[in-house]
Amino acid sequence: MAQSGNLARLIINGKSAQIDEVREAVTALRKDGHALDVRVTWEGGDGLRMVHEAAVEGVSRVIAGGGDGTVNEIVAGLMAVAPERRPTLGILPLGSANDFAHGVGLPLEPQPALELALSGHEHDVDVARLGEDCFINMATGGFGAEITTSTPVALKRLLGGGAYSLMGMLKAWRYQPYQGVLSWPDGELTTPLFLLAIGNGRQAGGGQCLAPAAKLDDGLLEVVAVRHFSSLHDMRQLLSEIERLPEDGEFVRTIRTPRLSFRSDTSFPLNLDGEPRHLKQFEVSLEPRAIKLSMPDTSELLNSSP
Structure with missing residues (x-):
């Protein structure tokens, strides 16, 4: 357990x-003796700067308060x-989907989530790199990416994960597949892609479990490629295969690998993890056990105990 005297x-x-429950949770945990201060982001890049400042100041735990982005x-x-100076990561889930938090098994209410973020066991977990970008949960491509980025924010908040299913039904028959080569x-594999999921974690798109066998600490990506x-x-056969995710089905191919590259003639x-990109080619690799994450010891995303 983390010592409450350590600064978080x-x-x-x-x-x-301005969420009342968050303010109440911070106040309660400070009264319990936790040294917890707060920084609020205003615009893009603030989070990066604030993490750097925390590391320079010797903060022991940094807690991300928000959604997957x-x-x-x-x-x-x-x-x-630098690895030797990285604070432990904690998470206070405050987004509309909270896919990573759900997959890890984190509490979703502010006070228990903050308590775990401050005092939970630290587990070494992998982080995926895609060019200059990083992600801890999942990258989705093709249909999945279009749905996630095009669903109106207000609709996501109103319906939660169900908004993604609704937008999927509206867009599915107008979708144009992307011819791509996975290596x-x-x-x-060369195929017209309907969906591509590259999982370090398990779920994306508002609760869709696309990589059920993924682990955060096994040094492997779980890749699911779905043919158009x-x-x-x-479509019925495709949906049936998505339910069981065969290693080599008619429409679904599951691959476990430490790295993957993709190339296509079109973007x-x-x-x-909620951040959109359009790329003609990319490579994803894992940096094993790159950060420490405060999470339940019983999480299904763990391959080993602390």
Whole structure:
């Protein structure tokens, strides 16, 4: 357990800074003896700067207060710090989907989430690198990325994860597949892609479990490549395979690998923990056990005990 005398810093998305339950949780934990201060982000890049400042000041734990995009920015900030100076990461889930927090099994109420972030066991977890970007949870490409980035924020907040399913139904039959080539140390696959999921964590898109066997500490990505369909019959088969994620199905291919590269003749939509990109080619690799994460010892995303 972390010592309450160690300084922790909550870096909270400005959109969530006025939530009464968060303020009450911070006050209660300070009264319990935790040394916790708060920084509020205003614009892009603030999280990166605040993580750097925390590391320079010797802060022992940095807590990302926000959704998956906020967690992604704080992870990027930690990865920019020398390994020996990186604070432990804690998470206060405050987004509309909270896919990473759900996958890890974190509490979603502010006070228990902050308590775990401050006092939970530290587990060494992998971080994925994609060019200059990092992600701790998942990158989704093709249909998945288009749905995640095009769903209106207000609709996501109103319906939670269900908003993604609604937008999916509205867009599915207008989707144009992307011809792409996937390469990894043991193989290569050329296919018209409907969906690509590259998982360090398990779920994205508001609760869709796309990489159920993924672990945060095994040094492997779980990649799910879904081939495009052309009929309602094909779509039913595709959905059936997504339910069971075969290693080599008619529409679904599952790959476990420490690194993966992709190339295409056209820009491919990609979403990294809520952050959109469009790339013709990219390579993803894992940096094993790169950061310490405060998380439940019983999390299904752990391959080993502390």
